Amino acid sequence: MILRDLISCLPKATPCGPLDVDVTSLAISSRDVVGGTLFAAIRGTQADGHNFIGDALKAGAAVIVAETAPPGNLDSAVAWLHVPDSRDAIARLASCFENDPWRALSVAGVTGTNGKTTTTFLIHHIMKSVWHRAGLFGTILVDDGDEVSEATHTTPGPVEISRLLGRIRDNGCRGVALEVSSHGIHQKRVAGVAFDVAVFTNLTQDHLDYHGTIDNYYRAKADWFEALAADPRGKKPVAVINVDDEHGRELAESLDGRMRVIRFGFGVHSDFRANNFRQAARGMEFELSARGRTFLVRSPLIGRFNVYNLLGALGAASACGIRPREAVAALGKAPQVPGRMENVGSSGGATVFIDYAHTPDALENVCRTLKELDPRRLITVFGCGGDRDKGKRPLMAAAAARHSDACVITSDNPRSEDPQAIIAEIEKGMPKTGHKTIVDRAEAIEFAIMNSLAGDIILIAGKGHEATQQFADRTIEFDDRKHASRALREKTLEIAEKRKEAEFQKRDFPKSDFPKREFPNQ
Numbered sequence: 087m088i089l090r091d092l093i094s095c096l097p098k099a100t101p102c103g104p105l106d107v108d109v110t111s112l113a114i115s116s117r118d119v120v121g122g123t124l125f126a127a128i129r130g131t132q133a134d135g136h137n138f139i140g141d142a143l144k145a146g147a148a149v150i151v152a153e154t155a156p157p158g159n160l161d162s163a164v165a166w167l168h169v170p171d172s173r174d175a176i177a178r179l180a181s182c183f184e185n186d187p188w189r190a191l192s193v194a195g196v197t198g199t200n201g202k203t204t205t206t207f208l209i210h211h212i213m214k215s216v217w218h219r220a221g222l223f224g225t226i227l228v229d230d231g232d233e234v235s236e237a238t239h240t241t242p243g244p245v246e247i248s249r250l251l252g253r254i255r256d257n258g259c260r261g262v263a264l265e266v267s268s269h270g271i272h273q274k275r276v277a278g279v280a281f282d283v284a285v286f287t288n289l290t291q292d293h294l295d296y297h298g299t300i301d302n303y304y305r306a307k308a309d310w311f312e313a314l315a316a317d318p319r320g321k322k323p324v325a326v327i328n329v330d331d332e333h334g335r336e337l338a339e340s341l342d343g344r345m346r347v348i349r350f351g352f353g354v355h356s357d358f359r360a361n362n363f364r365q366a367a368r369g370m371e372f373e374l375s376a377r378g379r380t381f382l383v384r385s386p387l388i389g390r391f392n393v394y395n396l397l398g399a400l401g402a403a404s405a406c407g408i409r410p411r412e413a414v415a416a417l418g419k420a421p422q423v424p425g426r427m428e429n430v431g432s433s434g435g436a437t438v439f440i441d442y443a444h445t446p447d448a449l450e451n452v453c454r455t456l457k458e459l460d461p462r463r464l465i466t467v468f469g470c471g472g473d474r475d476k477g478k479r480p481l482m483a484a485a486a487a488r489h490s491d492a493c494v495i496t497s498d499n500p501r502s503e504d505p506q507a508i509i510a511e512i513e514k515g516m517p518k519t520g521h522k523t524i525v526d527r528a529e530a531i532e533f534a535i536m537n538s539l540a541g542d543i544i545l546i547a548g549k550g551h552e553a554t555q556q557f558a559d560r561t562i563e564f565d566d567r568k569h570a571s572r573a574l575r576e577k578t579l580e581i582a583e584k585r586k587e588a589e590f591q592k593r594d595f596p597k598s599d600f601p602k603r604e605f606p607n608q
Contacts, residue, residue: 087183089149089165092124095182096167096175102156103165107148112180112245121146126176127153135172151175173274177244181278184252188280189320191221191254192261192406195276197307198287198328200448201395202240202265204387205287207423208399209263215416216408217261221254223247224265226424226551231257241270244278251279261406268306276310280319283405284311285326285398289333290447304333311337315344324348324405328394329356348405350397358401360393367437367459374400374414381414389427389455391448396420425550427452430570433577435540437461438570442550444471444498446481449547453489462541463491467534468548469527470512472503472556479508480515490545493521496530498548499556527555528569535573536580546570 090105110122116138119125125142127135127150139150149165150156156166169175181188192213196205203225210229213220222229225240230253241264242250254262266276266284289304314323325341328334330351338347350358360383363372369386372393385396396417403413422428428440439456443449449468457464466486470479486493495512497505505525513523524530534544546566549555555564 089124092179092182093167095178096169098170099151099175100155100168101165102168103160103162105165107165109149109183112176112183113142113147114176114243114245116141116145119145119147122148124149124151124179126151126172126179128172128176129153151179171274173244174277177247177274177276177278179278180245180248181251184248186280187248187251187255191251191259192283193251193279193281194261194263194283194285194402194406195266195279195281195310196224196263196285196287196398196402197266197268197271197310198285199290199445200443200451201287201391201398202267203442204392204395204423204426205285205398205402206263206265208395208417208420209285209402211420212399212403212408212413212416213261213263213406215419216403216412217259219257219259221250221257221259221262222264223250223262230254231259240265240267241275244275247275248278263402266310268303271310272306277313280321281314281323282321283324283326283402284314285402286311286328286331286334286337287394287398288328288331288447290445307333308337308340311341311345315341318345322346326350326398326401326405328398329353330394346405348401350401351394356397358397358404360397363390363393365389365455365458374410376400376404376410379410381410383414384418385420386422387420387427388459389451391451391455392427425552425567427455428550428567430567431574433535433574434538434581436535436538436542436544436577438535438544438546438574440546440550440566440570443468443547444482444549446478446485449482450485450488452545452547453486456543456545457489459543461543462539463543464489465492465494465534465538465542465544466490467494467496467530467544467546469496469498469505470508470548471499472501472505472508474501476511479511483512483515486547487516487520491520494530494534495521495523496527497525497555498527499552500558501556502558527564527566531566531569532573532576535570535577538577544570 087109089107109124112124113119114126114128119142125147151167153172155168194209196202206224210220210222219231221231228235228237324346326348327338329338329349341347349356352360359375361373365388371384374381374383400413425440425442430438441452443452495509549566553565554561
């Protein structure tokens, strides 16, 4: 694309140099630069891209986007765009480079501390059921309408986001659902996308290592909605907000009169309201009151917290123009979200669930839900990640202890921290009895399963779908689901052996049936 056409989306840019340059690609890392690339210098938390402009020029960059004026000795063949905010600029340039793919799509974004992944999966499932093709990207998977692949980031960088949206549009999708993290908002990764729907699930303590305070964390979420209200880019965005959450109520009130708001929850002031919630191990049902009509919602998901995820998805689908009856019918066959309250099997009458719960609120919700299934015992295996918010570690312990009959504290992703030191901080929130510490996560999972009894439920929390474990000096392959399945098989074999031995001992054989044997002296 010719630079002159590309920069039409940047009214505040000050260009220098040739504007007839043919831009062939965009990059925010100098390592990705080739001839014809537009390189945007981003000021990051670990490094400043302005320090790598020289490397980008050596690699053949044709255009530099920076928050500084060009140097006096700039090659006359290179164009320079002086902008007030490189992050915002590259997001808008990336969208323009792909011919604004969001224009051809119903775009639904989901933000919040807990429930983003599940709600996004549910919206995608509804879209796909009704429209046959729909895109998805977030923490776990990317579906471009043609192929499904593993995701690398909850919210990708701005160049990748627009590239994905372009593929989703070109593959004939009518809509797309994507997770929008607080990091992604703060770093303006989605600044180039116009949304039709913005969903707010909830807000509890998390990511304070990045945002500093809960108020800053909330502000990052709220800024996204503020931006959509101020600059809808020709769309009519709808905010779909959980108003049973105090931050959600605050957000909804701040947006009233500036954009359409759909409120959801169990409360009487909700536009999408749940009543008469009932659940069992195999699923749940509740009555949905929406727009003066009532629908019976059935889903294979379990947990009161998943009612909120279902309501958010139903509200988002409605805002995208999908009739509630069609959306409700689709949710009856909602998919299992990998690592989200995932039932990975049973052995000897004990059942194992895997969940990504890694915040105090999420762990409390999951434990409470499983306890409501009336298990003989609830055994919870969990840890906390290293190099992340340390304040939530004892809170996680307290949440698990409140609802579990026994806890096994272990490692999560220690990263650069000492695993034993992390566990010591977790233990500050535990009662003095009722838990066991096993640093090795594989051993902890095996211990919990092998020591379970008929009727027990074992929850393995924290890593969910993740397939690796991160240490200071290495990253290893590690999937909770695989380790749990292996332990369940071992448990099954052990039970079979014990049963065989018990049956053998019950038999009343005549003594003559057994020949005498001579055993060597011991």
